[in-house]
Amino acid sequence: MSITFDSKQEESVQTESMELDGLRSKLIHLYDHNAPRYDNDRSTTESLHYYFDHAHRAVDALIGPTNKRTLHVDMPVGTGRFLFFLRQQNRQHRMVGIDISKGMLEVAAQSSKQNHYDIEFSQGDAFALPFADSSVDVLTSLRMFHLFPHCYWPGLLDEMYRVLKPGGVLVTELRNAARGTACQLLVPGFRKRRKQHPHVFVNPLSIKPLFRRWENMHMQGVGLDALSKIHRFSPVIAKGVDTLQRTTFVRYFSKTMIIRATKPH
Numbered sequence: 375m376s377i378t379f380d381s382k383q384e385e386s387v388q389t390e391s392m393e394l395d396g397l398r399s400k401l402i403h404l405y406d407h408n409a410p411r412y413d414n415d416r417s418t419t420e421s422l423h424y425y426f427d428h429a430h431r432a433v434d435a436l437i438g439p440t441n442k443r444t445l446h447v448d449m450p451v452g453t454g455r456f457l458f459f460l461r462q463q464n465r466q467h468r469m470v471g472i473d474i475s476k477g478m479l480e481v482a483a484q485s486s487k488q489n490h491y492d493i494e495f496s497q498g499d500a501f502a503l504p505f506a507d508s509s510v511d512v513l514t515s516l517r518m519f520h521l522f523p524h525c526y527w528p529g530l531l532d533e534m535y536r537v538l539k540p541g542g543v544l545v546t547e548l549r550n551a552a553r554g555t556a557c558q559l560l561v562p563g564f565r566k567r568r569k570q571h572p573h574v575f576v577n578p579l580s581i582k583p584l585f586r587r588w589e590n591m592h593m594q595g596v597g598l599d600a601l602s603k604i605h606r607f608s609p610v611i612a613k614g615v616d617t618l619q620r621t622t623f624v625r626y627f628s629k630t631m632i633i634r635a636t637k638p639h
């Protein structure tokens with residue numbers, strides 16, 4: 375079956391892809407430039423450190439069991455932080471990190487070598503992943519969707535769906551709009567960062583329709599403000615609050631929503 379566009383549709387498709395090309399170049403430039411200080415910038419405060427550690431633990435738990443034959447793609451891998459975390463947890467499966475920025479990949483490959491981790495890194499684009507259809511067991515994609523306006527999200531998810539095997543697991547992270555609005559109003563540094571690239575948030579109540587084609591969808595929150603301070607004061611209470619953000623409406627106050635979904639058989 376051939377699909378035909380009328381000239382107006384064709385024009386809007388062309389405009390969208392030109393805009394995407396512009397955004398892609400901007401992001402490559404930004405992350406190539408920021409790569410050497412990316413990790414340092416993200417460990418400046420106790421609460422940031424706590425948030426990333428928490429998010430990585432949550433994603434690790436959601437991936438489920440893996441074995442030596444499991445092919446796990448982390449995209450965008452950035453400087454490799456999440457895959458390094460998994461190796462530190464003794465996950466032994468095959469890991470491939472994909473990113474569009476050569477600068478980020480260079481930092482990742484260098485740290486990986488220094489730590490003697492066996493991880494492959496390769497340049498690739500989220501919209502055209504360098505994998506055959508139905509070839510990947512696990513795909514993680516952390517801290518990426520917010521870089522792209524909503525109109526691109528279905529395309530990104532479709533590409534992840536294409537490469538996953540039936541039964542394959544996707545774990546991804548989306549930024550909560552309620553938190554985003556609060557930051558926009560209250561945190562001047564955040565407004566400055568928003569000028570560098572889009573910071574696109576999502577209303578947690580509108581996430582489910584995005585995963586219509588997927589199965590076993592699960593959504594939990596990570597990154598409740600002040601949790602790191604509560605943890606310092608009482609790890610037991612912090613653990614209780616964390617359980618609430620995994621299992622109750624408290625998740626809607628979290629910084630990000632972590633989604634796990636599987637491709638149907």
Ligand SMILES: C[S@@+](CC[C@H](N)C(=O)[O-])C[C@H]1O[C@@H](n2cnc3c(N)ncnc32)[C@H](O)[C@@H]1O
Pocket residue numbers: 398401402405449450451452453454455456472473474475478498499500501515516517518521
């Ligand atoms: C906020 S960083 C997140 C990196 C990593 N997931 C982490 O949690 O540290 C966003 C990453 O997305 C990458 N990126 C941006 N556009 C991309 C694209 N079209 N395809 C693949 N990676 C892309 C950037 O180069 C950057 O490394």
